[in-house]
Amino acid sequence: MGPVELLHMSVFSQSFSPCGRFLAAGNNYGEIAVFSLSAALSPDATAQSQKPVLTFSAHEGPVFSLLSNDCHLLSAGSGEVSCWSWAELIKKNTKPLWTKRPNYKSSLEIPEINSMTFNSRDNSLVLAGGDNNVHILDLERGLFKSVLQGHSDYVHCVSVRGREGEILSGGEDGAVRMWDSRTGQCVHCIEVHKYESCARPQFGKWISCVTTDSDWMLCGGGPSLSLWHLRSLSPTSIFPLIGCQRQTSFYQDMILAVGDGPAVSHCLLGGEVKAQIPCSPQSLNTLQLNTNSTDYRVLTVGGSSDHIDVFTNLSYRTFSFSF
């Protein structure tokens, strides 16, 4: 990997291993790199421990989404989903377990898969597709069981409301749609850009991040990042962040958001921005918290750089992994 390629690298996705000791990151060249957290956080870490323990080429196009469950790593790139076993990856065996492709209507252009999430209620995988549809893959049988149609432009992000069994999807057309996972019907459709308090016409109406914790939903992108109460479908707080947010998550009593701008924003549910922690990439695409391990509870962010910043304490950057 030459220096020019490293300069143009963007990290699009990350995922922690089920044991919590490894981090997998996917970049725009279709590679996945596995970093060892336990080596990098140990007292005798060297500069070499901030390099990946394994790098392999997973897809032809960029790896937009990575997801882990108890023993598998799922990666999605341009049009296909591959499954790898974590145990095999740790042993440096890079053969995928399976690769599947959703049924696309047109075979001319292959739409990309922008985001994935698990629906634990019926053990299925929800895929946000670039063909304006949400595809659902049944993990038990390995078949694509349904397609949720309704968006008029590509779907950026999906999230699952555990308690109610609903799937939320946000798309380029500015709509956040809520689907019932059993019947596949669109239950609600919120056009965020139509609400004056959230809309930012100068950025557009696209929604690039949706996340939920069953009662509340965060969504942002072109419109400002806003917190919505799902029962009443009304926006309760708008966060005054400059730039478009690409990934957000709820963490304890705070909201963490990353997007344009070289900082991780910590916000309170009331709408105020508590802190903005600077990091090395110029703009950030992905944010992950390691909840699988108590020893290595870190936050990692990646973006338009070949460095992935690691935060052991949320208030400052500790070190960076590099591809």
Place this chain on the structure above:
Amino acid sequence: MGAVTDDEVIRKRLLIDGDGAGDDRRINVLLKSFTKWCNSPGTPDEGFTQYQRMMGILAQCEFSMGKTLMVYDMNLREMENYEKIYTNIEQNITSAHDKIAECKKEIQRAKRIRKNRQEYDALAKVIQQHPDRHETLKQLEALDKELQQLSHIKENVDAKLELRKKQFHVLLSTIQELQQTLENDEKSDNDENIQGSPAQNGE
């Protein structure tokens, strides 16, 4: 093996000799002066002063020995003291660890509570934007009353309209009947006239 023990011996001797500014030398000097004194021919006075001197040196040696013993005792007691402090500090460390774990749990609880409070606040803000329920009820009552009044007025107007209609009907029907009667009278008059003239003509 031999080299090691030699080193040990040398080290011990250096240690001992380094202590007390030449105690070993003093004992050697005492021994030498004792043998000299035993074999000296000199006067009893000189012998006596020599004897005094030797007693003095002996007393010095005993004194330094006593001092060393005391220092040794003191060291032992210091060691005990340090052991006590050590165990004390270890206990403090474990109790501090426990307190830290407790405080961490407290923090988690407090964070959950804060999150809930913020959620309530956010919802309350939205709810505040909607108008008060009492006011809306009052407005509804006022509107209801107005509605009732208006329907009352409408009923009255309707009733009046009906009455006027009926009155006009009565009037019009009376007029019509009168017209009919007049027409009938006219007709019967004409008939009489026609009947009367042919009867006259027939005579």
